[in-house]
Amino acid sequence: MSAAKKYLRSVRFSFPVFRKNERRFFDEFKSTVGEYELLFPNCSISDLDKKFGTPKEIVIDYFNNMDSEKYLSVMRKSLYIKTGTVITLVLFVIFFFLQTCLLFQSRNKFEENMIKTEEITIIQNE
Numbered sequence: 001m002s003a004a005k006k007y008l009r010s011v012r013f014s015f016p017v018f019r020k021n022e023r024r025f026f027d028e029f030k031s032t033v034g035e036y037e038l039l040f041p042n043c044s045i046s047d048l049d050k051k052f053g054t055p056k057e058i059v060i061d062y063f064n065n066m067d068s069e070k071y072l073s074v075m076r077k078s079l080y081i082k083t084g085t086v087i088t089l090v091l092f093v094i095f096f097f098l099q100t101c102l103l104f105q106s107r108n109k110f111e112e113n114m115i116k117t118e119e120i121t122i123i124q125n126e
Contacts, residue, residue, distance in 0.1 A: 004037040007048045007055070014055040015062075017078050025062055 008030055015022050029052075036051060037043060052058060063071055 002037070003043060003045045003048065004033050007045050008033055011055040011058055014059045016059075017074055019074060021066075022062070029058070 011029065012018070012026060015026075018026075033048065033052065036048070040047065053061070
């Protein structure tokens with residue numbers, strides 16, 4: 001894997017959210033890095049860090065130039081989605097735990113009421 005691909009991958013994974021606007025920015029940035037790689041095919045990650053900045057710096061600059069209200073809205077939505085997902089998963093786990101407990105109790109009651117031995121009495125008429 002080339003240094004540019006590793007660099008772009010680390011930039012991509014540095015974004016806390018990756019929505020439409022971030023994807024558009026990343027695609028433009030990717031083309032810029034691709035042009036730089038064509039000019040300097042043997043560039044290293046440190047060369048890319050010096051030219052464009054570290055992945056963390058790139059993401060910080062992107063969010064500093066972004067409208068803060070829009071950013072907060074995106075982060076709130078992301079938080080709501082994550083919270084909703086966690087709550088849903090917890091409720092499913094609780095539901096399946098309760099179902100398992102009820103099935104276990106039903107099985108125990110069935111075993112208690114089950115006939116274990118059978119006695120047959122033969123009566124002969126004289």
